Amino acid sequence: MVLTPEVSKQLDYPGTWQQFRAWFPDEQFCVAYLERLRWPEGFRCPGCAGEKGWRLDDGSWACSGCARRVSVTAGTIFDRSRVPLADWFTAVWFMTNQKYGISALGLQRLLGLGSYQTAWTMLRKLRSAMVRPARERLSGTVEVDETYVGGIAEGARGRGAERKFVVVIAIELLDPVGFGRVRLRRVADVSSASLSPFVEYAVEPGSAVRTDAWKGYNGLSKRNYHHQAINLSATGDPAHVVMPGVHTVAALLKRWLLGTHQGSVTAAHLDAYLDEFAFRFNRRKSRRRGMLFYRLLENAVVTKPTRYRPSRASLPSGKHNQ
Numbered sequence: 491m492v493l494t495p496e497v498s499k500q501l502d503y504p505g506t507w508q509q510f511r512a513w514f515p516d517e518q519f520c521v522a523y524l525e526r527l528r529w530p531e532g533f534r535c536p537g538c539a540g541e542k543g544w545r546l547d548d549g550s551w552a553c554s555g556c557a558r559r560v561s562v563t564a565g566t567i568f569d570r571s572r573v574p575l576a577d578w579f580t581a582v583w584f585m586t587n588q589k590y591g592i593s594a595l596g597l598q599r600l601l602g603l604g605s606y607q608t609a610w611t612m613l614r615k616l617r618s619a620m621v622r623p624a625r626e627r628l629s630g631t632v633e634v635d636e637t638y639v640g641g642i643a644e645g646a647r648g649r650g651a652e653r654k655f656v657v658v659i660a661i662e663l664l665d666p667v668g669f670g671r672v673r674l675r676r677v678a679d680v681s682s683a684s685l686s687p688f689v690e691y692a693v694e695p696g697s698a699v700r701t702d703a704w705k706g707y708n709g710l711s712k713r714n715y716h717h718q719a720i721n722l723s724a725t726g727d728p729a730h731v732v733m734p735g736v737h738t739v740a741a742l743l744k745r746w747l748l749g750t751h752q753g754s755v756t757a758a759h760l761d762a763y764l765d766e767f768a769f770r771f772n773r774r775k776s777r778r779r780g781m782l783f784y785r786l787l788e789n790a791v792v793t794k795p796t797r798y799r800p801s802r803a804s805l806p807s808g809k810h811n812q
């Protein structure tokens with residue numbers, strides 16, 4: 491049987507690499523898939539909201555209302571990319587189907603890209619699509635703690651100044667055991683002025699928030715949280731017993747940064763990696779890996795394009811950041 495875009499419209503996403511290749515043999519099939527994600531009710535002109543148009547030879551549309559020429563990728567992260575959609579789709583597939591994602595160097599090799607920078611920019615754009623703007627805050631009982639991640643200072647010359655970044659982690663504890671969703675953010679320091687805004691961003695008011703006895707968390711009860719400060723030295727238990735969620739996440743995060751990204755990151759990189767980590771962690775129970783592929787593309791067609799210019803330190807010229 492030959493798959494046509496029409497047939498594939500009945501299906502949500504491919505389940506295996508073999509199916510992936512059958513679904514997206516060329517550019518036309520990728521365009522059809524994106525159109526279905528972006529315009530589930532059919533063509534919609536972003537200029538005049540008109541619903542009538544006709545397809546041009548190059549795959550884009552002409553709006554009957556305002557005569558505007560519309561590409562399905564216009565206004566998305568794929569806008570004006572010189573990389574074919576088929577390569578983008580392959581990148582999304584490997585980013586979401588490999589347990590630890592893919593590095594820029596790995597993607598460059600996989601797609602045979604001429605430049606590392608192209609691979610780097612693709613991954614950066616895809617990471618920006620991993621956070622839904624209107625996502626819900628965590629709720630129920632939430633553990634919050636900070637961890638330190640090794641990095642290099644932005645704009646550093648030569649080898650780059652080694653420094654540590656503070657990452658604050660919030661994770662839902664499920665009743666009776668297990669973990670729910672996670673939120674992470676790099677913060678300037680461990681002061682109340684840095685930690686409290688994070689908790690308000692990540693956790694629904696009225697939730698129970700468990701922290702250690704650090705004074706940076708003192709203001710939480712005044713901010714409409716049921717704050718449970720645990721005095722670690724008084725319990726006599728090691729921190730990973732009393733705060734199992736944040737310690738599990740911190741360990742996974744560090745292992746992933748070390749394994750996939752060689753550990754050393756700039757602040758801007760780290761922010762993007764945290765988004766990717768949360769995307770993958772929060773969907774870890776999804777039994778169908780193809781679902782992550784679908785979800786990321788679904789986000790990608792509603793995520794506005796951002797121009798990224800990799801800083802010097804992000805390119806593999808220095809030993810510290812391959």
Ligand SMILES: [Zn+2]
Nearest residue numbers: 535538553556
């Ligand atoms: Zn129009």
